[in-house]
Amino acid sequence: MITRDPISGVGIGLRAEHYEYVKRERPSIPWFEVLIDNYLGHGGQIQRHLQDFSELYPLTFHGVGMSLGSCDPLNKTYLDLLKQAIQTYQPVLVSDHLCWTGFQHEYVHDLLPMPYTEEAAHHVADRIKQAQDYLGTQILLENVSSYMQYQISDMSEAEFVAYVCVLADCHLLLDINNIYVSAFNHRFDANEYLSLMPTDRIQEFHLAGYEDQDDHLLDTHGQAIHPPVWELFKDAIKRFGARPTLIEWDNNVPEFSVLQQEAGKAELILDQEQHYAA
Amino acid sequence: MLPELQKQFMNGLLRKDALILKQLDSQIRDSQQQLNIYRNSYRGGLLKAMKDIYPVTEQLLGETFFEAMCLRYIEQTPCQSFDINQYGANFSKFTDAFSPVKALIYLPDVIRLEWAWHHAYQATEPPEHDFSPLLNFDETQLASLYFSLQPSMTLLASPYPVDLIWSANQITEGESVNLDAGPHHLVIWRTGLNSHIDTVDLEFFNFLIFIQNHHTLGVIQENDPQFEEHLAIGLQRGYFSHYHF
Ligand SMILES: [Fe+2]
Numbered sequence: 206m207i208t209r210d211p212i213s214g215v216g217i218g219l220r221a222e223h224y225e226y227v228k229r230e231r232p233s234i235p236w237f238e239v240l241i242d243n244y245l246g247h248g249g250q251i252q253r254h255l256q257d258f259s260e261l262y263p264l265t266f267h268g269v270g271m272s273l274g275s276c277d278p279l280n281k282t283y284l285d286l287l288k289q290a291i292q293t294y295q296p297v298l299v300s301d302h303l304c305w306t307g308f309q310h311e312y313v314h315d316l317l318p319m320p321y322t323e324e325a326a327h328h329v330a331d332r333i334k335q336a337q338d339y340l341g342t343q344i345l346l347e348n349v350s351s352y353m354q355y356q357i358s359d360m361s362e363a364e365f366v367a368y369v370c371v372l373a374d375c376h377l378l379l380d381i382n383n384i385y386v387s388a389f390n391h392r393f394d395a396n397e398y399l400s401l402m403p404t405d406r407i408q409e410f411h412l413a414g415y416e417d418q419d420d421h422l423l424d425t426h427g428q429a430i431h432p433p434v435w436e437l438f439k440d441a442i443k444r445f446g447a448r449p450t451l452i453e454w455d456n457n458v459p460e461f462s463v464l465q466q467e468a469g470k471a472e473l474i475l476d477q478e479q480h481y482a483a
Numbered sequence: 484m485l486p487e488l489q490k491q492f493m494n495g496l497l498r499k500d501a502l503i504l505k506q507l508d509s510q511i512r513d514s515q516q517q518l519n520i521y522r523n524s525y526r527g528g529l530l531k532a533m534k535d536i537y538p539v540t541e542q543l544l545g546e547t548f549f550e551a552m553c554l555r556y557i558e559q560t561p562c563q564s565f566d567i568n569q570y571g572a573n574f575s576k577f578t579d580a581f582s583p584v585k586a587l588i589y590l591p592d593v594i595r596l597e598w599a600w601h602h603a604y605q606a607t608e609p610p611e612h613d614f615s616p617l618l619n620f621d622e623t624q625l626a627s628l629y630f631s632l633q634p635s636m637t638l639l640a641s642p643y644p645v646d647l648i649w650s651a652n653q654i655t656e657g658e659s660v661n662l663d664a665g666p667h668h669l670v671i672w673r674t675g676l677n678s679h680i681d682t683v684d685l686e687f688f689n690f691l692i693f694i695q696n697h698h699t700l701g702v703i704q705e706n707d708p709q710f711e712e713h714l715a716i717g718l719q720r721g722y723f724s725h726y727h728f
Contacts, residue, residue, distance in 0.1 A: 242565075242566065242567075243568070245566070246566060246607065247568070247605040247606075247607065248605070248606055248607035248608045248635075249604060249605065249606065249608070249635075249673055249675070249676055249678075250604065250676045251604075251605055252607075253676060270565045270566075272565070275489065276485055276486040276489050280565055282565075283565050305489060306565075307493075307562075307565070308486075308489040308490060308492075308493050309490070309493070310563050311493055311497060311561040311562065311563065312561075312562045312563065312564060312565055312567075313493075313496065313521075313525050313562070314525070314528050314529070314562060314567045315521060315524050315525055315528060317492065317521070320485070320488060322484075324484055324485055325485055328485055352512075352517055352520040352521065353507050353512075353514075353517035353518070353520070353521065354507065354508040354511075354517075355488065355506055355507060355508060356505075356506055356507065356508050357484070357488075357506070358508070390511075390512075391511065392511060420512070420516075421512070421520065423520070423524075
C-alpha cells in the first residue's frame, strides 16, 4: 500500500540530463516523475540516483513495461521488480499506459493502441485488475497518442478509455497532449473527448510537445508545449478542476530552467482556471 | 480475435507481412502509412538505444555508416526483452559476419568491450559474502569449492589492444593506437559506483576463465601452477561474489 502524502501542483519528468543539476541546486519543484523502467533490475549509479531523488522529492513512477493490453501473460519478472521498487521508494502514484508494447517475446518499446471493442476492454481491464492486485495498489492508466485505427473498433477512443477505467476500477492519467495529437490524427473533437472522461478517476495530467509532420502529429516530447495543447489544458482544468500536472520532455532535452518555465505556465493555468470547475 | 490482431501487427512491423494492412481503417490515412509511422518509431527507438551503448564504435565508423549498420542489425534482431537496455547484446556477433567492416579487424572486440562496459555499469550488486570461513577449511574442503565471479564482470581476450582503442576514442577522434601492441586480456567490472577495465596477464586470465566455467578449485589447482597466487589476487581485488560447495 502506498502511504505517502498526496502531491499537488506541477511536477517535472526527471531525465538523466538534469540529475546533477537537481541534486546540486535542489530546485523548488513539488514532485518528480521517474521513468521507472530505466531503473528496474539495475544497480550501481542508476540505483543510487533513484535512491537520492526519493530522499529529496516526492516521486511518481511512470512505466511502459506492464504492456497491459498485450495478449501475453503478465510479465511476472517485471511486476516483481516494480513491486520491489514501490516498496523501497514509496512513490506517490504509479502509472502505465492503455496500450500494448509487444507480443510473444518480441518487444516494440512503443505504445501500441488497442482496438476499441468490448473484447479488448475486458481483456485489458482484467489485466489491470491482476496487476493492481499483485502490486497491492491502484494504478493510473494513461491514454496514448496513436497513428493507426483498427477496422474492428466499434466505440470511440474516449468511450473505450472511460469504459476500461470503470471495468478495472483504476485511476486515470489524462495526457492532454496525447488527446490533442490523436484528435488531430483521427479527426475527432478533443473537447467532446474530455466530456466523456470519468472526472472522479482523474488523478494526474500530462503535458508535452508534439512534432508536426504535416499529415500527422507525432508525440515526441521533444519541444515546448504547443498553444492548442495549452488551450485544451485550460478546458480540462475548467471542467475537472486542478490535479497534479506533469511536464514531460524526453528528446532534445533543454536546460532545466526551460522546464521550470513550462511548469510556471501550467501552474498559472491551474490557479486561474480551477475556480470554474464545479 | 485480439491475439490474432497483435500477431499480425508484429509480423507487419517486424517482418513486413501485409496481413495487418487489411485490419487497419484507411479512411483518413493509407494503411501502409499508418504502419510505417510505427516502423519508424520502432527503429528510431532501438537505434537511439544502440547509439547510447556503442559511442566508440560510432566514433570509429562515423555516424552515417554506424547508423546504417545498426538499422541492418535492427531489421534482423527483434528486441526480446522488456528492458530496452538489454538490446544490442549480440551486436558483436552480427559484426563478425558483416563483411563491409571486415577490414576493421579489431571492431568486433571493441563492440564486445563497449557491451561489457554497459553491462558493468547497470549490473546489480550481489549481497556481501563472507570469505573468512575459507581460512578454516582443510585441503579437501577447499578442493571441492566453486567460486563465482562478480555478476558485473566480463572477461575479454582480444588479439588487439582494444582497451587502448576504446580509451583513445572516447569523445573525439583519438591518437592512433599501435595494433601490434599484442593481445590484451581484460576484466571489465564494477565496484560500488565505479566501472573498471583491468589488464591482466594470460595466466591469471585463464585462471578466471576456469572460475567462470564452474570448475572446482581442485580442478583449477591441477591445471594452474600459479593457483595459490591467482586465488589470492582474485580475493584481494574482490573479483569473486561468493563461493559454494
Ligand atoms: Fe504522457
